[in-house]
Amino acid sequence: MFCQRHRFQHDLRIFKRQAAGQHDGDGGQGLFFLGEELTDDRRDAAQIARTGHEGPYLDGFEAAVLPQQPAHGFARLGREQSFIKERRGAENQAAGLAHDGGGGILRQQECLGFLVWFLLFRPGQAHQQGRQSQVTGQTHTGFSVSAYAGGPMWYDRAQMVLLPQVDHGSGEPLYRQLYEHFRDAIASGKIVAGERLPATRELAGTIGLNRNTISAAYAQLEAEGFIVTHTGRGTFVTPRAAAPHQKLDWNAFLGQHTERRPSAVPVRISFAHSRPAEELFPLQAFAESCEEVLRGEDVSAILQLGSPGGYEPLRQLLLEQTRLEGAAGASDGVMISSGCQQALDLVRRVLVRPGDRVILEDPIYPGVRNLLAESKAELVGVPFNQDGLDLHAFERALLRGARLVVLTPNFQNPTGLTMSLEARQHVIRLAREAGAVLVENDSYGRLRYQGEGVPTLKQLDPFGDVILLRSFSKMSFPGLRVGWISAPLPLIEALIDAKQRTDLHSDQFSQAVMLAFVEAGRMLEHQRTVIEAGRRRLAAALAACREHLPEECEFTEPEGGMNLWITLPEPLDAGELLPRAQREGVGYLPGSFFGVTADHRRSLRLSFAAVDTADITRGVALLGKVFRGELAERRWGQREPSPALV
Known part of the structure; x- marks a missing residue:
């Protein structure tokens, strides 16, 4: 009797599930049934002889579900003998045979083995334990071990695979009914990931269908990724197939992909955005430019797909202007981008x-x-302070080897500072000697409110290798996203190819409107308005900083642009103080958002261009109140307690 267990296959299969209280064929209570298939050939006989059990599946099951149980052999024997009884009863009933005299003794042994197993390892005990699935990572209550982990699949009554009900009178093919039954059960979570489906022969015999019908349904399920079949082990629900009934955890799916941003708290006065003032937009002039484009003869061509290099009439105008100011030579070209941000994105994609x-x-x-x-580049930060770019640090960084240098020489964001002419010449010489490509971001260059202008790096480069990035966005209508790149023609061609792969081309209507706006002289008129407003607002910001900020604060004094950089005294942290400022109705961006290698925790960017002068003064005064209050609290807390006077 004991050696018969070596005639069974590795894994255990679900044979049948009965409703509660239903009697089995032998008159028992029918708590549940476990089916096993006899094998014709024991290919792992050597392992059985060596280890004394059926193989790694059952051994893994014992290790996972019945650790350190001295009576696990009785449990296994009870399960096997219980099925032997079921199988023999069915065979004898069909053949009209009766058990011999020794059958009573065997039945007593079988019942004894089953009783020992049931008392020690009944499903209720396993249900209370709750085991961690080795496939899905989820805890499933019930007597179950993942077959993917190398063990057989055991079920209590609540986890048995739902048997399908087929309608032979329906016009729908039987295999299709089976397929839809299992597909819906998997999608709804009634059959979970890692659960094993009945074998085709077993299911065909249970529900009275041809085995080929079952195979066709399983083949369709496997083709759509709901199940997977492992030869010699069985058919299992795939982990991904059981997930559609659950909402995707996007935070876990994205991981750390998203960028860190400051909390979006509504405030009365916001210095957080480096953008032009909406109230200065010349809407009537813009509307006239739109009407001119819509009435033009080539409006249909403008609304059609265009060149990835940009709207050709605008490209020609920008190239001519760049050449007139000495920022482009005969070997340079121009292409249109969706603002300077995309221009830089295209450059980094190519270089x-x-x-x-x-x-x-x-x-x-x-x-x-x-x-x-x-791009997984190694970023090297060079300090940019009151004196401009730290040239000694820049030279040391170049000596380590650099492929690309990205600089904003005019009214740098976030400091608002401008590099001197001498510093620019030095940078060009060092970069050329090191073989590094210079990228010049000149987004703010036209926003000079006072002082003399300084030539761009592109103008100073005798070889014309500097890549110049510009945009209309800081002057007018940033929502149109019209920028451009001036660079040597071979690079322009490569950038155009990258542009086509990215978004085909920028919006042609926006480009045509900007062309009409410039050609009609409206841009020049609007530029004068923006410069005058910027001059007043910069002056208001600097005056407010001098009057309201703590004396220990340092701040830059730019001659143009949209930003200035404030550094607080120790031990203040601009990021920690932001919530207090927001409660006062004022917002800004902490310096920690702008660091490459330094943290700049004591600094903040104050963007003034989109705030009127009255709000600038009021907002800086509120910030000064917050900073002074925090500084006083910190200093008071650091004072040594005075001894009592006696």
Whole structure:
């Protein structure tokens, strides 16, 4: 009797499930049934002889479900003998045979084995334990071990696979009914990931269908990824197939992909955005430009797909203007981009590879830093302070080897500072000697409110290798997203190819409107308005900083642009103080968002261009109140307690 267990296959199969209280064929209570298939050939006979059990599946089951149980042999014997009884009873009933005299003794042994197993390892005990699935990572109550983990699949009554009901009178093919039954059960979670489906022969015999019908249904399920079949082990529900009934956890799916942003708290006065003032937009002039484009003869062509290099009439105008100011030569070309941000994105797609060293100003606009970090480049931050770019640090960084240098020489974001002419000449010479490509972001260059202008790096480069990025966005209508790149023609061609792969081309209607706006002289008129408003607002910001900020604060004094950089005294942290400022109705961006290698925790960017002068004064005064109050609290807390006077 004991050696018969070596005639069974590795894994256990579900044979039948009965409703509660229903009697089995032998008159028992029918708590549940476990089916096993006899094998014709024991290919692992050597392992059985060596280990004394059926193989790794059952051994893994014992280790996972019945650890350190001295009576596990009785449990296994009870399960096997219980099925022997069921199988023999069915066979004898069909053949009209009766058990011999020794059958009573065997039945007593079988009942004894089953009783021992049931008392020690009944499903209720396993149900209370609750085991961690080795497939899905989810805890499933019930007597179950994942077959993917190398063990057989055991079920209590609540976890038996639902048997399908088929309608032979329906016009729908039987295999299709079976397929839909299991598909819906998997999608709804009634059959969970890792659960094993009945074998085709077994299911065919249970529900009275041809085995080929079952195989056809399983084949369709497997083709659609709901199940997977492992030869010699069985058919199992795939982990991904059981998930549609659950909402996707997007946070877990994305991981750390999303960028860190400051909390969006509504405030009365916001210095957080470096953008032009909406109230200065010349809407009537813009509407006239739109009407001119819509009435033009080529409006249909403008609304059609265009060139990835941009709207040709606008490209020609920008190239001519760039050449007139000495920022482009005969070997240079121009292409249109969706603002300077996409221009830089195209440059890094073409020029930067993982592991390349790229030199950036520190602090820097986070959009630049994040783009290059996405390319898995090694970012090297060079300090950009009151004296401009730290040239000694820049030279040391170049000596380490750098493929690309990205600089904003005019009214740098976030500091608002401008590089001197001498510094620019020095940068061009060092970069050329090191073989590094210079990228010049000149988004703010036209926003000079006072002082003399300084030639761009592109104008100063005798070889014309500098890549110049510009945009209309800081002057007018940033929502149109019209920028451009001036660079040597071979690079322009490569950038156009990258542009086509990215978004085909920028919006042609916006380009045509900007062309009409410029050609009609409206841009020049609007530029004068913006410069005058910027001059007043910068003056208001600087005056408010001098009057309201703590004396220990330092701040830059730019001659144009949209931003100035404030550094608080120790031990203040601009990021920690932001919630207090927001409660006062004022917002800003902490310096920690602009760091490359330094943290700049004591600094903040104050963007003044989109705030009127009255709000600038009021907002800076509120910030000064917050900073002074925090500074006083910190200093008071650091004072030594005075001894009592006696």
